[in-house]
Amino acid sequence: MAVSRRRLLALGAGAAAGGLGLAGCGSQRSLGRSDEITMWAWDRSVSDELVARAETEGIPGAEGFRVSRTNVGGNYNTKVRTTLAGKSMVPDIIGINADVATYFTNQDMFIDLNDFGAAELKSMYLDWKWNQCITPEGRMIAFPMDTGPTGLYYRTDLLKEAGITTDPEELAARAPDWDGFIALGKELQKSQERAVICPNLRKIWDVRMGQLGGDRYMTEDGQYIGDRDEIREIFELGYRVSREGLSAGALDGSSDVEGVVASGRQPVSIGATWWGLAYPEAVAPDTEGKWRVTTPPGGAGNEGGSFLAITKYSKNPEAAFTFISWLQSPENQVTAFTEMSLFPSSPLSFEMPEMREPRPFYGGQRTIEVFAPSAREVKTAYRSPYDRVIDPIMFDEMANVDAGKSVEAAWKDAQDDIERELTREGVF
Structure with a gap:
């Protein structure tokens, strides 16, 4: 029951039944205006507060660009895969759940984030979480968000x-x-x-x-x-x-x-x-x-956790990367936690005062004292x-x-x- 790595990564066509099925045709146009970085996600997957700031005030560090977010309802994965397969009106950024490896066979549909200096940020994030979005070929197709x-x-x-x-x-x-x-x-x-x-x-x-x-x-x-x-x-x-x-x-x-x-x-x-x-x-x-x-x-x-990926159709991958690396910075992951309990993937977040607040629902217990060690000790799994x-x-x-x-x-x-x-x- 074995198949070579080359064969495994070449099985995009064989994976079409449940994967992207990249046989579609289209104009290969990205979604949105030239000054918009469009993002698809599901409800409560990212901080509403932070995204709203990037929508109204622009992306910090990417002058002239703002975010345009769409919360996709229904079967999120099906809509994303259908849109990628159609190669038209594709968003710059998509949210991906814990099943990020599903997209490995179609890794060429995404920007390799290493091309924009992602490796320089690696030390700020949990190794096991970071490794989940690295393909066997060494391409980083997504950026860590929350963990479980x-x-x-x-x-x-x-x-x-x-x-x-x-x-x-x-x-x-x-x-x-x-x-x-x-x-x-x-x-x-x-x-x-x-x-x-x-x-x-x-x-x-x-x-x-x-x-x-x-x-x-x-x-x-x-x-x-x-x-x-x-x-x-x-x-x-x-x-x-x-x-x-x-x-x-x-x-x-x-x-x-x-x-x-x-x-x-x-x-x-x-x-x-x-x-x-x-x-x-x-x-x-x-x-x-x-x-x-x-x-x-x-x-x-x-259990769980998600990622952000930049599609190859992005009108400005550099601005898109600036946005996702800002959105998922250690400081902003704390904001997402206090807003909707999205647990950070950066250990630097664990020591920030907001993370160490007593939790009234848990009798005033500082639950970070349990979850931070647990997050650090999770084993890397392929x-x-x-x-x-x-x-x-x-x-x-x-x-x-x-x-x-x-x-x-x-x-x-x-x-x-x-x-x-x-x-x-x-x-x-």
């Missing part, structure tokens, strides 16, 4: 009811690994019979995969390794969580996922920095002051262009385990489906 370092969130009132320590350091010592986390969940069930530690097993998959380093499903030279024991063990982990009744079995993306948090049924969760805002802070505001966060079981990990094919298959089979399917059958079916899909993509 993980922590262990917990409700102090519900842990007290169960006779469990609420001290962050003591709790972290009690659940240093996944065995300890499962044991913590079983202890919680003694006082709350239906207590769970996750809404569904996809959450377990996301978190555990985010803790792994090195090659995930594919090596950089194109060998498929998603059938190794380290990945199989996540299926086994999911089975154990489900067998102990510690998964709510909620449909991913449904209101039931919010419900297990709002009802108090899920008193603990391993989650990224954005999890706290999206769940307890959003759906259980009456629990303010009752939550805390500590070091996650199993070690540091990352994401391939074909993760977009593999991940959904793994997700589906983990959901099947949650519904009672045996690990053996789920694992076999996952590997068979992956082999079929990667063969269709032209990898094998």
